[in-house]
Amino acid sequence: QQKVQQSPESLTVSEGAMASLNCTFSDGTSDNFRWYRQHSGKGLEMLVSIFSDGEKEEGRFTAHLNRASLHVSLHIREPQPSDSAVYLCAVNTGGLSGKLTFGEGTQVTVIS
């Protein structure tokens, strides 16, 4: 059964500095890996979806995947206070059924 762990639990960064989040998983054969974020009491907003080893950039968000080391990271360039949210790593473990296994999240706080 796929296990997904995120670190750190919480992160405070200054506006404009780079924020880096980590996610490790137990099964590297999963189809794809995603990063979502959730503002307090709201639904999930998809940020980046990555399928192949390497890097994928979506605006200010860049994901790095390394299946061999069972690791996917998210980097937020020039974070703003509006980026303060819980960031969730999710692994697609269900193929066509689309079952996602989520990590517990990283609370990111961006201060001015």
Next chain:
Amino acid sequence: AQTIHQWPVAEIKAVGSPLSLGCTIKGKSSPNLYWYWQATGGTLQQLFYSITVGQVESVVQLNLSASRPKDDQFILSTEKLLLSHSGFYLCAWSLRGDEQYFGPGTRLTVL
């Protein structure tokens, strides 16, 4: 453009009472539909998924049931709520297991 709507926005219910939460998707034909649950401070868990009308698969047993009466509608329900059902319920859609797009969620408080 596709839209996903969940109702109600929030609900406060008594233990033992029935529950029905709804989700509709407009602008997409034959989407995969999903229900997720997030206990306060807990991890998001997938509860059910449906690939087609009338067919629902259970992923986690929580004394809840789900139905898909129409292509664009997904219903989550139970006849008797438990305290442990409190949390945030999210509906999502995708096309054949691809990226999932989430609704705004329903906050449920069971007292």
